[in-house]
Amino acid sequence: MKQEPLVLGIETSCDETGVGIVRGHTLLADAVASSVEEHARFGGVVPEVASRAHLEAMVPTIERACDTAGIALRDVDAIAVTNGPGLAGALLVGVAAAKALALGLGKPIYGVNHLAAHIAVDQLEHGALPEPCLALLVSGGHSSLLKVTDVTAGVEPLGATIDDAAGEAFDKVARLLGLPFPGGPHIDRVAREGSSVYVDFPRGLTARRDLERHRFDFSFSGLKTAVARWVEARERAGEPVPVSDVAASFQEAVCDVLVRKALDAAASQGIEDLLIGGGVAANSRLRAMAEERASRLGIRVRVPRPGLCTDNGAMVAALGSEMVARGRTPSPLDLPADSSLPVTSVLA
Numbered sequence: 001m002k003q004e005p006l007v008l009g010i011e012t013s014c015d016e017t018g019v020g021i022v023r024g025h026t027l028l029a030d031a032v033a034s035s036v037e038e039h040a041r042f043g044g045v046v047p048e049v050a051s052r053a054h055l056e057a058m059v060p061t062i063e064r065a066c067d068t069a070g071i072a073l074r075d076v077d078a079i080a081v082t083n084g085p086g087l088a089g090a091l092l093v094g095v096a097a098a099k100a101l102a103l104g105l106g107k108p109i110y111g112v113n114h115l116a117a118h119i120a121v122d123q124l125e126h127g128a129l130p131e132p133c134l135a136l137l138v139s140g141g142h143s144s145l146l147k148v149t150d151v152t153a154g155v156e157p158l159g160a161t162i163d164d165a166a167g168e169a170f171d172k173v174a175r176l177l178g179l180p181f182p183g184g185p186h187i188d189r190v191a192r193e194g195s196s197v198y199v200d201f202p203r204g205l206t207a208r209r210d211l212e213r214h215r216f217d218f219s220f221s222g223l224k225t226a227v228a229r230w231v232e233a234r235e236r237a238g239e240p241v242p243v244s245d246v247a248a249s250f251q252e253a254v255c256d257v258l259v260r261k262a263l264d265a266a267a268s269q270g271i272e273d274l275l276i277g278g279g280v281a282a283n284s285r286l287r288a289m290a291e292e293r294a295s296r297l298g299i300r301v302r303v304p305r306p307g308l309c310t311d312n313g314a315m316v317a318a319l320g321s322e323m324v325a326r327g328r329t330p331s332p333l334d335l336p337a338d339s340s341l342p343v344t345s346v347l348a
């Protein structure tokens with residue numbers, strides 16, 4: 001029997017150098033080198049530092065992925081690479097490496113959208129995506145609700161954040177609470193010891209008047225400001241800030257809005273499958289709340305395991321593998337990196 005094609009995927013859109021290798025829906029290797037510690041003291045990712053780190057990590061990460069998968073580079077049938085959106089310099093390193101591999105090996109290259117890859121990765125864990133499905137994509141740079149009919153052909157945006165992304169809100173609030181960067185996993189951890197009803201923080205764009213124009217859009221900057229004011233008031237009064245309680249209450253507000261709007265969007269489209277992807281999908285409260293509320297509505301929820309939610313190369317390989325399986329035309333070898341690539345553009 002002929003084996004399914006072997007696809008190597010490269011991800012460098014932010015601070016993770018990811019190289020994944022898949023065959024069909026089977027994950028063979030997922031090597032990630034992160035420069036997150038180099039950015040921590042700046043409280044955010046520094047683009048120049050990230051680009052340099054990608055350059056240094058690229059070859060060793062490719063070698064590590066091949067070793068883990070037990071393959072040689074010449075066995076690879078196709079190369080996939082994130083060509084946007086993301087940090088321009090960081091993307092360029094991945095795209096240049098992918099082009100060099102494709103040219104050297106004489107194999108096709110697929111330049112793919114990072115956001116669509118966050119969706120496609122779930123196939124490695126839970127098999128073929130239901131079509132259509134509703135995707136809630138929540139990361140450090142994006143928060144969107146998307147209707148996905150065919151992840152290789154395009155996705156239809158239903159709504160998105162009008163200001164901060166969900167992950168960005170987690171990171172900023174963590175900073176206010178004196179937690180390290182990136183803040184999402186730390187808020188998730190300390191919130192387990194806190195009360196989610198300690199402070200009733202605002203739920204952005206859920207008031208009746210907002211729903212007319214922004215039914216499926218998100219806004220997290222008001223919530224971030226509300227947390228800042230609350231913390232400042234406590235500090236001014238000379239009282240201690242109950243970090244776990246504030247973290248839990250903030251997390252509850254974010255998850256409540258994300259889940260409420262995602263389920264409303266699914267119901268409005270008559271879709272019975274909700275997929276959650278992106279770094280914030282690693283959040284334990286978001287996962288539990290989505291499961292609980294969706295099951296009441298008869299909606300199925302799919303969320304990849306946390307390690308596949310944050311940026312990695314396997315997700316790019318997964319989308320590349322789907323491009324090959326569906327016979328999509330490979331990208332030209334001069335494909336550009338596009339830092340503001342729209343989510344509707346899935347393949348270069």
Ligand code: KG4
Nearest residue numbers: 139140141167184185279280282283310311
């Ligand atoms: O998808 P991702 O790795 O990179 C981007 O494409 O942005 O997402 C990173 C974001 C960060 O803001 C990080 O704080 C957040 O995902 N994140 C989390 C958790 N793990 C990562 N947010 C909440 N809870 C988590 N457990």
Ligand code: ZN
Nearest residue numbers: 139278279311
């Ligand atoms: Zn991402």
